Amino acid sequence: MNKNTINYWLSEHPSVVGFQWSLTMWGSTWSFLITSIATYVLSSATLHLLLLLLVGRRPVPVGRLPTLHSLAMSLVSSAIFLGTLSSAAAEIRDTRWTWQRSGTTSPFEWLLCFPVGTRPSGRVFFWSYAFYLSRFLHVLRTYLVVLRRRRLSPFHLFNHSILICMSFLWLEFTQSFQVVAILAATLGFAAVNGCRFLRDVGVRRPEWFLTAANCHLVFLLSNTACHVGVLTLHLRKGGGCSGMGAWVFNSVLNSFVLFVFLRSHVRARVIRRKAAALASMDGYDELQRSKQQDSPH
Numbered sequence: 001m002n003k004n005t006i007n008y009w010l011s012e013h014p015s016v017v018g019f020q021w022s023l024t025m026w027g028s029t030w031s032f033l034i035t036s037i038a039t040y041v042l043s044s045a046t047l048h049l050l051l052l053l054l055v056g057r058r059p060v061p062v063g064r065l066p067t068l069h070s071l072a073m074s075l076v077s078s079a080i081f082l083g084t085l086s087s088a089a090a091e092i093r094d095t096r097w098t099w100q101r102s103g104t105t106s107p108f109e110w111l112l113c114f115p116v117g118t119r120p121s122g123r124v125f126f127w128s129y130a131f132y133l134s135r136f137l138h139v140l141r142t143y144l145v146v147l148r149r150r151r152l153s154p155f156h157l158f159n160h161s162i163l164i165c166m167s168f169l170w171l172e173f174t175q176s177f178q179v180v181a182i183l184a185a186t187l188g189f190a191a192v193n194g195c196r197f198l199r200d201v202g203v204r205r206p207e208w209f210l211t212a213a214n215c216h217l218v219f220l221l222s223n224t225a226c227h228v229g230v231l232t233l234h235l236r237k238g239g240g241c242s243g244m245g246a247w248v249f250n251s252v253l254n255s256f257v258l259f260v261f262l263r264s265h266v267r268a269r270v271i272r273r274k275a276a277a278l279a280s281m282d283g284y285d286e287l288q289r290s291k292q293q294d295s296p297h
Helices: 003-012 030-055 065-102 107-112 123-138 140-149 154-172 178-200 212-236 244-294
Strands: none
Touching (some): 030 140, 065 107, 065 140, 065 178, 107 178, 107 212, 123 178, 154 244, 178 212
C-alpha cells in the first residue's frame, strides 16, 4: 500500500470528504449523551458494589481482555491521529484561499480558531466523530479495572465522562481547537496503550516510556496552553472564533480536571517519598543491628 492509497483512505475517500454531523447519526443527540454517561457511571458503580458483596476484594480473572483492549485502543488511536493529521493538511490546502475574509493568517491560527460560521462537516469532523465514538471503546477499560484490580476511582469515572461530553460538544458546536486536542489525545492514547500491550505480552518497558499519569499530565498542560491561545485569537480577531460558548464550558472542565489531577499527583509523590524514606531508615536500622550482633562482646 503506497502513500497515495493511504492518503486517499485517510482524507480523500467520499465518506470522509462528504461527512456531515446530523441528528440522524448514532450518538448525535443530547438525550443519548446524557443517557450514555449516566449508564456508564451507574453500571460501573453497580458492578463494583456487587463484586464487593459477592467476592470481596478478590480480583476476577479476565484473561487476555485487557491486552486486547490495549491493542485495540492503540490501533484505533493511531488511525484517528493519522486521519486527523492528513485531513487537517488537506483542509488547509483546500480552504486557505478563504481565510482572508475571516482574518486567519496562518495554518496554526486555523487549527486553534475556526472562523465563525464553520459547519461540522468535512474531513476533520469525520475524524472528530471517530474520536467521539472511540471514547465508548475507551470506557470499557473501567469495567476491566473493576474486575481485575477491584478498584473504582470517582475521578476515573468523572474524567472518562468528561471526555465523552467534550468530544460531543466539539461536534455539536463546531468548537475551535478540537483538531489540536484530538492530535494530542490520540498520540498519547496510542503510546500509552501500545506500551501496555507490549508489557502484557512480556516485552520490557523502555526506559523512556512515560507512564499513563505523566502522559495525562502533559496532555492537560498542553490543553491549558492551547486554551490560552484560543482566547487570545478570539479577542484579537474581529469575527472571533467558532464555538466559544462550548469552549468556555470545556475550559472550566479542563481546569477542574487539571486541578484534581495535580493534587492527586502531588499527593502520590509525597506518599512515595515518605515510603522510600521509611524503607531507607528501616534498612539503616537493620544494618546497625547486624553490626552489633557481629561485633565481639
